Amino acid sequence: DADVTQTPRNRITKTGKRIMLECSQTKGHDRMYWYRQDPGLGLRLIYYSFDVKDINKGEISDGYSVSRQAQAKFSLSLESAIPNQTALYFCATSDPTDTGELFFGEGSRLTVL
Amino acid sequence: LAKTTQPISMDSYEGQEVNITCSHNNIATNDYITWYQQFPSQGPRFIIQGYKTKVTNEVASLFIPADRKSSTLSLPRVSLSDTAVYYCLVGDSLWGGYQKVTFGTGTKLQVIP
Numbered sequence: 105d106a107d108v109t110q111t112p113r114n115r116i117t118k119t120g121k122r123i124m125l126e127c128s129q130t131k132g133h134d135r136m137y138w139y140r141q142d143p144g145l146g147l148r149l150i151y152y153s154f155d156v157k158d159i160n161k162g163e164i165s166d167g168y169s170v171s172r173q174a175q176a177k178f179s180l181s182l183e184s185a186i187p188n189q190t191a192l193y194f195c196a197t198s199d200p201t202d203t204g205e206l207f208f209g210e211g212s213r214l215t216v217l
Numbered sequence: 218l219a220k221t222t223q224p225i226s227m228d229s230y231e232g233q234e235v236n237i238t239c240s241h242n243n244i245a246t247n248d249y250i251t252w253y254q255q256f257p258s259q260g261p262r263f264i265i266q267g268y269k270t271k272v273t274n275e276v277a278s279l280f281i282p283a284d285r286k287s288s289t290l291s292l293p294r295v296s297l298s299d300t301a302v303y304y305c306l307v308g309d310s311l312w313g314g315y316q317k318v319t320f321g322t323g324t325k326l327q328v329i330p
Contacts, residue, residue: 108260139320146304147261147320194260204249204310208260 107131110195110209118217123182125212127195136178137196137206138162138170147194153178185216221305226325235292237324239305242286250281250288253304255323261304265290292326300328 108129117123127136134155139147149162151170159170167189171179182189195209223239241250249268253261265272267279267288278291292299302325308318 144322146322192258196260198310200310203251203263203266205251205263205266206253206261206310208262211258211260213258 106210108195108197108207108209110193110212112212113210114213116215116217117185119184119186121185121216123185123214123216125180125193125195125214127178127180127209129176129178129195129197129207131197131199131207132175133197133199133207134175135198135200136172137198138168138178138180139194139196140164141192141194141211150180150193182214182216185214187216190214190216220319221307221321223303223305223321223324225322226327228327228329229295230329231296232294235295235299235326237290237292237303237305237326238287239290239307240287241305241307244285244307245309247309248307249310250279250285251306251308251310251318252277252279252290253306253320255302255304261320264303266310295326295328297328297330299326301326 111126137152138150141147148164150168153159153172156172169181193212196206198206221239221241229235251266252264254264255261265277265279269281272279280289302323304323306318
């Protein structure tokens, strides 16, 4: 089983719908992140959380919200999806006591029609 | 926030050594240099990290000159399976977390038979 699991892996939805992408991890890391990847644009940070009580905006947080339900769970919500939120979304975790290496999930491909 | 510049793409024949250089003129004293590899539709994967001089692991080597304004990822004898996008990241991922680290567009390496 993957250490960082994202659900759903693929989702097609319509403009205006509320969407939640879920992430769970078994690595025991306190730090979790949500990234968005668009073709040719690399990865951009949406939100990050250093522990259950800590939530911070990244560089492109507008239109998104997150919830850190537990150390192992970090969810990303699109309250009212729009077509330019069509992208590949990645959840990641890191442990600052080692190299700070990011461990990524397999991604959630979201299409907003 | 240290910005990185790396070539958009590179081609190499199988069996050759590949060197990908990243420039980061504004690197800060506390910043580490980290490289990630990403295959299509997968999350990036950590390759190597360094602070100065040379670091080597079973996958790659990382060369960092004394002024630390650039770094070179070296992949020995590449194979077709090394075809991927390679990201150079600069930031204090260890202590500050990845909110200060930017994933650029990376270098798309195409290995040719």
